Amino acid sequence: MLEKRNFPVKELHLFGSERSAGRKVPTKWGDIAIEDFSVDKAAKLDVVFVSVSGDFSKQYCDAMAKDGAVVIDNSSAFRYEPDVCLCVPEINAETARKSKRRVIANPNCTTAIGLMALYPLHQKYGLKKVIMSTYQAASGAGAEGMAELFNGVKEVVNGPEGTVAKNEVFAHPLPFNLIPHIDVFQENLYTKEEMKVTWECQKIMDLPTLPVSCTAVRIPTLRAHAESITIETERPVDLAGARAALAAAPGVLLKDEPAAKRYPMPLTASTAYNVEVGRVRNSVVFGDHGLDFFVCGDQLLRGAALNAVLVAEAISQPSGTPFSPKL
């Protein structure tokens, strides 16, 4: 992503475990050998991207940030700490720029994708309620999840009738199935994945009391998450105005021509930088004070690596500059 975004890299260090150390990775800045991770070395850099685990992040992020490195952490370790900016840079880059604590959290993928549409609609009409049902790809469970789905499907279609795939990564076999269970169940019977959407939408948009409810469902797709979203708004929504707000929003591709069969889908949203938004219509339930719409975004890009690199771009811009990157 740093290569593709032409990030102004002066010096690139790649840290890994002892096991990976020494292996060379070809980059446009030369072949770089992976180094055994060292807090002290990392702390001397300008920007550190961390994508290991919550435990690793808790142990090392603040130590790396103490000498001035900005640490952009992809885990959920710091997301809900009040002095940590949870950042979708098109929305709250300024909070990241002004944050004293130099650890910045990259949000949950489902949240980041949905917010690309929710925030411009909030700015124009004011969000009152958000109800979301998700269609999440196997990549949310990592490369192992994608492999389990792909190989499982292969086993089913090539095997005798009635073959059921094995599962280790997912709670149940995913081929030709869906699983309404992502991450662990909470006391309120929502999953942690679902509550992440609630908590992170509230924090990133700075709307701490906004009611957001999510049902998170894993489906047999590979790497783009889709979301069916219903909103109630403070002010009346005219459809043309909503479309215009979405079309103008950074990070959004308005794809909403039903007659031409153009709407968001994993087939087209996978590998795309922009989040596709479509099926926009005034809600049967909330009338002109609400919308139903559908989004689809690449889980590995806006949901992870792209957002992290955009955070790094945004914080290197001067305070007060709205962040509207070319994608």
Added chain:
Amino acid sequence: MLEKRNFPVKELHLFGSERSAGRKVPTKWGDIAIEDFSVDKAAKLDVVFVSVSGDFSKQYCDAMAKDGAVVIDNSSAFRYEPDVCLCVPEINAETARKSKRRVIANPNCTTAIGLMALYPLHQKYGLKKVIMSTYQAASGAGAEGMAELFNGVKEVVNGPEGTVAKNEVFAHPLPFNLIPHIDVFQENLYTKEEMKVTWECQKIMDLPTLPVSCTAVRIPTLRAHAESITIETERPVDLAGARAALAAAPGVLLKDEPAAKRYPMPLTASTAYNVEVGRVRNSVVFGDHGLDFFVCGDQLLRGAALNAVLVAEAISQPSGTPFSPKL
């Protein structure tokens, strides 16, 4: 389905096109030869099940019903006519029994599946708003749809990387994809499939002004539809009470033990007569006046053949009898 339900068949006639006429079908009532369709012959029977097309139904159903046959029609031709009962027999069998017009409409599959959970909750708490997002199987587009998905998936997993399956039945390739477009788009930008859920929930529960909004999405599963449903209720909902109402409802299997990873899924709901209901929780958005829950039911059974045969069972029971079949 007539065989499996031990329907009291005295005489079975199978009608088809000229092309099928003569072919013998093994049944537990003997090998029955398909007859070339004749309105007059069909009209002399007690019950006629029709599953051809809306146009066929419009042309022949009333003619078959005029001599006293009850015609149970699986098409959408008559669903919205005020003097036709649109029937989920556990809900409105009495309307079907009392209907003067002897054409009874079998509902849209998505609606019938969702209503199994919605109606008992309505009886206990009163529905105020219904918001639904669907996860619909390929079988909704018939055997051709199932074949296109299965063969398409086979092509993709066995082909070179980047293989995209062909599509004829669906608007786009369905393997590893989803399509937020089922049936044709209406003027209000909902699809007809989505509006069927609105219109049919209102008609079957006799709640003509109930706001119901649906987003209907085709996903790569084979024959069970799932639905993520949010409701707002007139009266406060206690979770134990809601669970008890669902557990007691005919046609429902309450499958709601998150800790044991038991919740509705196509893998378990396919070929089952009962609709699975789970993930029941008080809604973050509507608090104690609402629920989020998830349902999954076999599209070919409750969504079609089973419901049709249950209608026939229900109307042969005396008026005033609640219909609570053993499934």
